[in-house]
Amino acid sequence: MNPVDLTPLYRSSIGFDRLGALIDNALASDHASVGYPPYNIEVLDENRYAITLAVAGFTEDELDIQVEKNVLSICGKKPNKEERKYLYQGIANRSFERKFNLADFVKVTGADLSNGLLMISLVKEIPEAMKPKTIVINQHHPVLEHTAEGKDNAA
Known part of the structure; x- marks a missing residue:
């Protein structure tokens, strides 16, 4: 590449x-771990987002969510349990780590685990100092005029 x-x-x-x-x-x-667990990224409105991960089989105690240096990390750790014999195993029940890069001013506001779906809420909070400002052109200052004699007179 x-x-x-x-x-x-x-x-x-x-x-x-x-x-x-x-x-x-x-x-x-x-690329091997890119597909697990499956997730959605949703735009709720102009400044609100949600990430939903399908984490069926995980409890709240087995999930860890952290934000560090604008990177959101979600880890799922499955404890080692007794070996089972499967005729067919179609449910992925393995540990994972999924990372999302967050833009500046995007903050995680909460997380909810319901029906095997982990929903993480995010909001973009731009500080007032960073928002666009309109600059008014002030027309009340004295204007300098040039006279025929080369002297400046304030109007």
Whole structure:
């Protein structure tokens, strides 16, 4: 696979240096564990999101949810129990770790486990200092005028 060259992006953009790490991580991820457990990412409204993971067979004590450095990690640990003999085993009942990269200002607000579905609520809270501001053009300052003699007079 050819590496992605992000040099043109870095020449004209500021603050996107984390993008390179995200792309490298996505390209190098372990493809064997990508499908388990299955999940949905849902947009609830402009600033609210939900991630739902199908974790049938896991209890609250066997699940661990952490956020560190804008990465949401969900781990499911199944304790080693007695060996069972299966004629057919179609239910994946194994430990897992699933990670999601969160954008700046996205916060996890809660989690709920119901009917084998783990729902994690997220909200994007942009601080007031980061929101766009309209700058009013002030027209009440004195305007300088040039006279024929080369002197400036305030209007």
